[in-house]
Amino acid sequence: LNKPEWYLTQVLMWIGNHAKFLDDKIQPILAKAGSSVNAGLEFSRALVMLILEKLAADIPCLLYDDTLFCHLVDEVLLFERELYSVHGYLSSFPSCMHILSEESCFQRWLTVEKKFALQKMDSMLSSEAAWISQYKDITDVDEMKVPDCAETFMTLLLVITDRYKNLPTASRKLQFLGLQKELVDDFRIRLTQVMKEETRASLGFRYCAILNAVNYIATVLADWADNV
Numbered sequence: 001l002n003k004p005e006w007y008l009t010q011v012l013m014w015i016g017n018h019a020k021f022l023d024d025k026i027q028p029i030l031a032k033a034g035s036s037v038n039a040g041l042e043f044s045r046a047l048v049m050l051i052l053e054k055l056a057a058d059i060p061c062l063l064y065d066d067t068l069f070c071h072l073v074d075e076v077l078l079f080e081r082e083l084y085s086v087h088g089y090l091s092s093f094p095s096c097m098h099i100l101s102e103e104s105c106f107q108r109w110l111t112v113e114k115k116f117a118l119q120k121m122d123s124m125l126s127s128e129a130a131w132i133s134q135y136k137d138i139t140d141v142d143e144m145k146v147p148d149c150a151e152t153f154m155t156l157l158l159v160i161t162d163r164y165k166n167l168p169t170a171s172r173k174l175q176f177l178g179l180q181k182e183l184v185d186d187f188r189i190r191l192t193q194v195m196k197e198e199t200r201a202s203l204g205f206r207y208c209a210i211l212n213a214v215n216y217i218a219t220v221l222a223d224w225a226d227n228v
Contacts, residue, residue, distance in 0.1 A: 008079040055099045124152045131209035150213035
């Protein structure tokens with residue numbers, strides 16, 4: 001259960017190793033018979049169906065172990081990425097995202113994603129470098145003087161989007177968007193709390209950093225507004 005990468009990698013190797021044989025030997029036979037079937041894709045589809053069976057059996061066994069469950073999701077997302085980008089798998093075919101979208105699994109994924117995002121926010125705001133810009137010494141890069149915590153937070157949101165963007169239904173994606181909105185609001189509250197501590201020094205370093213953070217986040221969110 002703690003090594004899903006073993007069978008996921010094995011399937012990717014089988015797909016890669018058989019590609020030339022299927023294209024050179026099997027595809028011409030299908031073409032000669034007047035079939036429109038793509039041998040390589042059908043081979044991939046059959047192997048993915050085995051993975052779906054394996055996942056359906058394994059997920060109930062690790063649903064309440066955060067570490068194992070997170071590891072499984074991470075490995076499945078890496079597998080999906082390679083399956084589509086390297087092996088040309090079709091989005092209309094069955095995929096692991098359908099298993100991750102099933103109610104009990106999906107709700108657990110959302111819960112764990114939120115838990116780890118909040119932990120990340122705790123650590124980024126308690127860091128000594130939280131209010132310092134990574135690029136403070138490079139003037140042409142750092143016009144907005146973005147503090148490290150704001151940049152890390154927006155990267156966190158971007159990573160979450162990247163993880164859920166291939167979910168098969170809009171309703172599931174919207175639930176993840178709801179989580180992201182919660183995180184933005186949580187971050188806003190945290191900034192407000194820090195700002196209240198700094199009101200006596202409103203021209204101080206940290207107060208200005210908070211204003212820069214808010215400006216940066218608002219700007220980036222506005223840029224993302226065109227991303228359906």
